[in-house]
Amino acid sequence: MGGPRFEPVQAVRAYERVVEQVEEAIERGVLTPGQRLPSERDLMVQFSVSRSTVREALRVLQARGLVRSRPGDPNGAEVLAFSPATLHKSMSTLARVSELSLAELVQFRMVLDASANLLAARLRTEEQLAEMDAAIARMREAVEESYESFSAADVAFHDAVARASGNKLIQICTDVVRSIVLDLVSEKIAGASDRKALMLESIGHHEEVLAAVRAGDGPLAARLARRTMYDYYAVYVPEGERPALLALLE
Amino acid sequence: MGGPRFEPVQAVRAYERVVEQVEEAIERGVLTPGQRLPSERDLMVQFSVSRSTVREALRVLQARGLVRSRPGDPNGAEVLAFSPATLHKSMSTLARVSELSLAELVQFRMVLDASANLLAARLRTEEQLAEMDAAIARMREAVEESYESFSAADVAFHDAVARASGNKLIQICTDVVRSIVLDLVSEKIAGASDRKALMLESIGHHEEVLAAVRAGDGPLAARLARRTMYDYYAVYVPEGERPALLALLE
DNA sequence: GCTAGTGCACTGGTCGGACCAGTAGGCTCT
DNA sequence: AGAGCCTACTGGTCCGACCAGTGCACTAGC
Numbered sequence: 001m002g003g004p005r006f007e008p009v010q011a012v013r014a015y016e017r018v019v020e021q022v023e024e025a026i027e028r029g030v031l032t033p034g035q036r037l038p039s040e041r042d043l044m045v046q047f048s049v050s051r052s053t054v055r056e057a058l059r060v061l062q063a064r065g066l067v068r069s070r071p072g073d074p075n076g077a078e079v080l081a082f083s084p085a086t087l088h089k090s091m092s093t094l095a096r097v098s099e100l101s102l103a104e105l106v107q108f109r110m111v112l113d114a115s116a117n118l119l120a121a122r123l124r125t126e127e128q129l130a131e132m133d134a135a136i137a138r139m140r141e142a143v144e145e146s147y148e149s150f151s152a153a154d155v156a157f158h159d160a161v162a163r164a165s166g167n168k169l170i171q172i173c174t175d176v177v178r179s180i181v182l183d184l185v186s187e188k189i190a191g192a193s194d195r196k197a198l199m200l201e202s203i204g205h206h207e208e209v210l211a212a213v214r215a216g217d218g219p220l221a222a223r224l225a226r227r228t229m230y231d232y233y234a235v236y237v238p239e240g241e242r243p244a245l246l247a248l249l250e
Numbered sequence: 251m252g253g254p255r256f257e258p259v260q261a262v263r264a265y266e267r268v269v270e271q272v273e274e275a276i277e278r279g280v281l282t283p284g285q286r287l288p289s290e291r292d293l294m295v296q297f298s299v300s301r302s303t304v305r306e307a308l309r310v311l312q313a314r315g316l317v318r319s320r321p322g323d324p325n326g327a328e329v330l331a332f333s334p335a336t337l338h339k340s341m342s343t344l345a346r347v348s349e350l351s352l353a354e355l356v357q358f359r360m361v362l363d364a365s366a367n368l369l370a371a372r373l374r375t376e377e378q379l380a381e382m383d384a385a386i387a388r389m390r391e392a393v394e395e396s397y398e399s400f401s402a403a404d405v406a407f408h409d410a411v412a413r414a415s416g417n418k419l420i421q422i423c424t425d426v427v428r429s430i431v432l433d434l435v436s437e438k439i440a441g442a443s444d445r446k447a448l449m450l451e452s453i454g455h456h457e458e459v460l461a462a463v464r465a466g467d468g469p470l471a472a473r474l475a476r477r478t479m480y481d482y483y484a485v486y487v488p489e490g491e492r493p494a495l496l497a498l499l500e
Numbered sequence: 501g502c503t504a505g506t507g508c509a510c511t512g513g514t515c516g517g518a519c520c521a522g523t524a525g526g527c528t529c530t
Numbered sequence: 531a532g533a534g535c536c537t538a539c540t541g542g543t544c545c546g547a548c549c550a551g552t553g554c555a556c557t558a559g560c
């Protein structure tokens with residue numbers, strides 16, 4: 001016992017130290033989105049490593065969505081504003097390799113969307129209500145056009161609600177999970193025969209939700225939002241897993 | 251109008267194609283966790299690219315948490331089971347770079363934890379209830395020990411609830427956001443003077459939540475969980491942002 | 501015979517140099 | 531003054547080399 005306790009030193013690879021430094025600079029605001037990194041040949045001098053090492057570091061930073069490099073660009077790599085793209089990426093691989101079921105994803109959407117509506121009912125501005133109105137109007141037009149435009153309008157509605165919730169994390173996660181769910185059910189939807197009826201029913205549900213949001217009745221809006229989502233996606237969920245979704249509908 | 255519509259071809263870099271192929275093999279189950287990739291020198295023959303290109307591809311795959319390579323390993327890189335580590339990484343940079351406030355993070359936790367409790371109230375097994383009991387018992391012991399062990403027991407409780415919810419996505423996101431929140435408030439908590447009172451109060455709240463879960467009263471458990479989280483974290487949230495949290499407490 | 505120690509044949513990590521295709525901006529020529 | 535070329539960069543890729551580890555087979559010693 002006693003004596004100095006040494007921490008285990010793990011060989012930190014050179015490219016990782018490069019990543020760390022650049023990452024820290026970005027997070028501390030020293031490097032802001034739109035700014036350019038020095039060229040790879042400059043970086044290899046500044047860090048006194050080889051260009052291979054610099055490039056491996058840049059690949060990691062690029063995979064994390066922090067920078068982007070373009071061949072032939074006279075400037076260096078560009079510092080990017082954070083986008084949920086990498087979050088989306090990791091969550092979709094999670095969905096694929098970690099065997100997330102559609103039921104779990106829809107359930108998650110139900111939770112998030114309901115919360116977004118609950119918050120939006122109290123915090124929404126008139127402009128945001130107008131956006132939701134416009135989105136529903138576009139949904140109605142799109143019924144006669146294509147499923148794609150209907151879906152786009154539907155997404156716009158849910159996104160407006162998410163933004164009105166005032167919580168960026170809810171907004172981003174909603175967006176990410178939604179696109180994963182849409183990917184999963186897209187082929188199934190394409191084969192549905194009574195699509196038009198489903199769309200019309202969905203529009204009615206959305207109007208009820210919006211009415212509750214407009215009235216400021218958060219709990220009602222949340223309940224309706226859950227119900228709307230369930231009615232729309234339940235058919236794609238294996239019957240055995242539907243009870244878990246119903247559990248959210250009290 | 252008319253004529254063939256060509257899609258814009260964007261120069262796909264060689265290392266990206268390598269990433270794609272390996273990624274697809276992992277997602278299709280051709281490569282399963284624990285298996286080894288061929289060595290870099292083998293891969294450069296198979297893909298007929300240089301080792302630099304192979305290495306850049308491996309860096310990307312490693313950044314995405316799909317493989318890990320160890321120097322000196324006689325085998326190639328190891329295929330990893332997906333862990334939320336990369337999800338955690340991207341969400342924490344999101345929290346730092348994208349200026350997520352503590353209020354938003356806590357609000358998100360309130361939403362997820364409440365839903366987990368709602369579901370757990372219906373789906374929990376006896377073993378899971380026992381786990382929650384044990385966690386609370388450890389919390390009580392830890393009051394006299396240290397904040398760290400108290401926090402660890404607290405995490406164990408919430409994790410047991412999240413697992414009992416039956417939704418892996420809720421579990422993972424709860425875990426990720428929780429650790430980010432704990433990081434943010436850790437230094438503030440360290441300076442709190444009346445920590446013991448807070449801990450005791452928190453234990454009482456947890457017991458109420460657990461009672462509701464045991465009784466199968468989901469809505470009550472959810473409400474209590476939100477309240478518990480609010481009471482515990484509100485002091486760290488700037489006063490101006492607390493109303494947004496209160497909006498969840500109906 | 502079996503164990504302990506030693507090489508050896510790999511591995512990944514890093515380096516340096518080289519070439520290519522692309523870009524942007526300055527330059528020249530008209 | 532404008533249109534076109536030219537050049538000096540950029541990133542992408544390749545090659546060859548060396549180093550420090552690791553695991554395994556082999557060997558020397560018991």
